[in-house]
Amino acid sequence: MTPETEAILTALRxxxxxxxxxxxxxxxxxxxxRSTVSELTLGGILNHLTRAERVWTQILTDTTGRTPEGMWDTGQYLTPGGATVAGLRTPYEEAARATDEAAGRMRPEAEARLPETPWEPGVVRHWPARRILLHLLQETAQHTGHADIVREAIDGANSTARR
Structure with a gap:
């Protein structure tokens, strides 16, 4: 693993x-x-970030540019029916480990083909692994902040007090 990848993964972790x-x-x-006017819930955030880890890992490792399953699923921000905290945290942790393993095998400049988007069919894009990891870091950090606000509004708990 390169020092650059290790630094990005450290921030993501x-x-x-x-x-x-x-x-x-x-x-x-x-x-x-729901503790704010937003539709976001803690279960929805965990579900979305688990899917994000899986989708971006597939993009990193699949050279065909296939669209990962569920990539455009509008229900990814919802809490699955019957979900439990452990039932959402465990898959998230597993998906994160898979991302780390895949990223550790790649050079930061290695190009990954992105799937076509519904809004630009036929357009082929490539991102280097570093950009994918930085995107995942940004997405995770953003939603972690959302989760902190939602949790604090639910019961007063927040990540700062729990560190």
Missing amino acids: EARRLLLITTTDLKDDQLTE
Whole structure:
């Protein structure tokens, strides 16, 4: 693994750790609680970020440019029915490990073919692995902040107090 990749993954792991801290001691029924005017819930955030890890890992490792399953699924921000905290945290942690392993095998400048988007059919784009990892870091950090606000509004808990 290059020092650059290790540095990006270290920052990504910290963002993930803060998300998991925010969901520590969360009750299952709090997964679907909307505590702001937004539709975001803690379960929805965990579900979305698990899917993001899986989608970007597939893009990193699949040279065909196939669209990863569920990439454009509008339900990815929802808490799956019957979800439990452990049932959402465990797949998230597994997906994160898979991302780290895939990224560790790649050079930062290695190009990955992105799938076509519904809004630009036929347009082929390539991103270097570093850009994909930085995008995943940005996405994780952004939603970790959302989760912290949602959690604090639910029961006063936040990641700062739990560190």
